Amino acid sequence: MRYGKRWMARRGGRDDQGLGAGARTAPGCPGPCARIRSRPVLPTVRRGVPSKGGRQVPLGGDSRRVPAGRRGNGTIPRGAVSHGEVLGDCPAHVCRGPEGCGGLTRPPQASARHSCIRARVRGVRVCWLVPRRAGPVVRSPSASQVRVVLGQNPGLQTGPGTNTYLVGGDRLILIDTGAGVPAYDPLLQEALSELKGNLSLILLSHGHVDHIGGLPSVRRLHPQAVARMFPGETPVSAIEPMADGEFLRHDGITLQAIHTPGHATDHLCFYWLEERALFSGDLILGEGTAVIPRVGGSLIDYLASLERLRTLDIRRIYPGHGPVIEDPPAKITEYIEHRRMRERQVLEALHAGVRTIREMVARIYAEVPGGLHPLAEESVWNHLVKLEGEGRVRRFQVSGRETYELLREPDL
Ligand SMILES: [Zn+2]
Known part of the structure; x- marks a missing residue:
């Protein structure tokens, strides 16, 4: 997946401009990274493209599936990234040297605020800088809490990484678990302790690795939590099935599971009745457009799923990647038109x-x-x-x- 013009606007409006002029605080990034100035020494790769005229790049996360019950491999999703490319939600970082982190002008400050995740991609060491802390709490109209915890798996296909959401009060619901990147677990624990709640329910939007890969480690930390998802081709014994249309009442929150195939056969969106909000998984993304994969994808189903969502009164969308969507009807129409x-x-x-x-x-x-x-x-x-x-x-x-x-x- 990849980002459209808003992503570019945050970086300074042009994808070949370098970082100095355009470095700003990205959503979820606590701030000082905006003052870090560095310019890439190596050529940057075209990465954002205008969304007008049909040039928006398809996104949609990492469609590799995790075999039932297995942990993700803990690495950054592979993608066609190049040395020198900036990835992640913080625009201040660039991978320069062979060790990856040499491009930061203020590494101590950055390291206090961010995690640097390294990987070898196509034989080149690259790194991503992602916020070390969990994202801010989003106050919903009913004062319920929603906290975003990034999956620490930024990449070409996943953007800043998978959004996982903590919802509720004392007995918290976690929606999606990230890709199984070890750096995610302490962030989740930190968010849980700040929210002063216990994780008791895990809902999975679909079986792609960047949404379900973290399940084994989350379960090790919270063995009491029940996990649920739409049954896929391979039954997973430790995950309870969730049916289309099923209502789930949990600690004052009512969620309805909506089977929305198209990006994946087992894809569920979760409609939060009290908030008229939708957790959209990879069906609708905060930026860019979703991939319709050859395996498990269906454009016919995808369009039908979008049309089905049109019938709901949705006031806000919490997507699987990218920022919260505040005008859902317009976004759904945009996706269909696209x-x-x-x-x-x-x-x-x-x-x-x-x-x-x-x-x-x-x-x-x-x-x-x-x-x-x-x-x-x-x-x-x-x-x-x-x-x-x-x-x-x-x-x-x-x-x-x-x-x-x-x-x-x-x-x-
Ligand atoms: Zn997906």
């Missing part, structure tokens, strides 16, 4: 004689970093499945290559 636009672009490409998915992506996603093209190919594949089902496109093989053509003139 898919329609992509469909038009696929039809236009076919009309222009483009025949393979790879060529379509090269044309449609020209401004998107090449490292994200494989994800974009999965979304385009899902568009073609939909068009094929509607009798508008035909699929055939040419020299072993999947090839497509229009069956009738598109109504563009």
Whole structure:
């Protein structure tokens, strides 16, 4: 996944501007990082793109699934990042030297405020700077508490990382568990002690690794907590199933599970009745757009899920990645329009004689970093499945290559 223009605006409006002019405090970042000035020595990679004109990059988290009951591998999700690229929610950090952290101009200050997570990506050591503390408490209209604890798994696909949410009072609910990055556990514990509550329920939006990978370690810390999710293909004995439409009343909070496939077959959103708020997982993101993966994804289901959410009175969305969404109807409409636009672009490409998915992506996603093209190919594949089902496109093989053509003139 990747970010659109608001992300760029926080960085100074241009993705090739360097950090000095644009470094600002990002949401959830406590402040002093805004004063850290550093400029990348190595070339930065195009990473944010304008959202107008169909150039918004698809996002959607890490779609690798965790085998039932297994812990995540504790590493940063792999992505096509390059040395020198800035990732994470804090715009002040750049990886410079071979050891990764050499680019910080005020490392002591930064280290007090942030965690530096290192990884080797495509043979290059890179690091991300992410807020060390849990995010601020969001006061809801009914004075219930929602606290964001970032999963400490920033990356090209996950943005600043997975949002996990603590909701409630004495008996807290945790929605999603991050990817299983060890740095997450102390943050969760810190947030729980500040909220003076006990974790008693874990709800999982879907089975992708960046949402469920932290479950084993959270359970070790809180063995009394019950975990629930929509049943997937592989039954997980230690997780209680949650059905579509099921109401869950917990410590004064009423949540309704809404089965919303499209990004993943087992995807649930959680509608908070008292707040008219939605925990949207990876169906709707705070920035960018969601990936419709080839495995487990379905554009038809995805659009149906968005239409279903349109029927709810939603005042706020807490997404699985990115900032809180304060205008849900507009965002849902934007997502539906975005898919329609992509469909038009696929039809236009076919009309222009483009025949393979790879060529379509090269044309449609020209401004998107090449490292994200494989994800974009999965979304385009899902568009073609939909068009094929509607009798508008035909699929055939040419020299072993999947090839497509229009069956009738598109109504563009
Ligand atoms: Zn996902």
